[in-house]
Amino acid sequence: MGKIIALTNQKGGVGKTTTAVNLAAGLGAAGQQVLLIDIDPQGNTTSGYGINKRSVKNSTYQLITGISSLEDCIYKTMYPGVSVVPSSIDLAGAELELVSLDRREFRLRDALLQAKSTYDFILLDCPPSLGLLTLNGLNAADSVLIPIQCEYYALEGLSQLMSSVRSVKRLYNPSITIEGVLVTMYDSRLSLTTQVVDEVKRFFPQKVFHTTIPRNIRLAEAPGFGKPIRYYDPSSKGAQAYDSLSQEVIQNNKKGET
Helix, strand or coil: CCEEEEECCCCCCCCHHHHHHHHHHHHHHCCCCEEEEECCCCCHHHHHCCCCCCCCCCCHHHHHHCCCCHHHHCEECCCCCEEEECCCHHHHHHHHHHCCCCCCCCHHHHHCCCHHHCCCEEEEECCCCCCHHHHHHHHHCCEEEEEEECCHHHHCCHHHHHHHHHHHHHHCCCCCEEEEEEEEEECCCCHHHHHHHHHHHHHCCCCEEEEEEECCHHHHHHHHHCCCHHHHCCCCHHHHHHHHHHHHHHHHHHHHHC
16 A cells, blocks of 8 residues: 655745655655655646646646546656656646635545555645645645755744644544655755754654755756756765665655554
């Protein structure tokens, strides 16, 4: 049975989409079957796999509004083990449309009911906000992966995010857990980095991934070529870090099975 992981942080620019794109590729390369679902109207995960969000026929919008089935929205990528449900420009208006739909908080969960038997991991790239799209992601998810940037303001919105996760757990999805907290844009030369990491570990004891994602120019370049980092520059520090994260996620979930 597969696991659904929502990647979320209400603060933008923390490496959420970079993590969604590259964790999916790393898991796929490790032999896992992965479905990556882009529920962010910005569609950066979609373009990160070289898919033109303006030309897709079926997207997360059609899936979440019930126009199309999951099978019709899945795009196979050229990369091992990875399929994508892309975002599209229509998704920007979905928040308003969802308000009037039945089970508006559970549209994505309902659409994914059968998918867990097909995929090892289903990754949801949520918008950097706490609206209905993110709520759909949290309600569909088994766990939440939270990327946090190594900077002064990184922890400011964390309390609000965790309050939202607790509300979702209480009201809608009692089984949701924290998959882990991922430290991104890590630079060991900066004392601020150490301070942020220590604070994150204090806030999330036992939940911070051992892997950290470094600041890496090749990692920043890869989306412009529509490729995950391990296929753009597999020898880069960014590629090695996401391969390490992928193995850590796999091992953590093996522990959960025992």
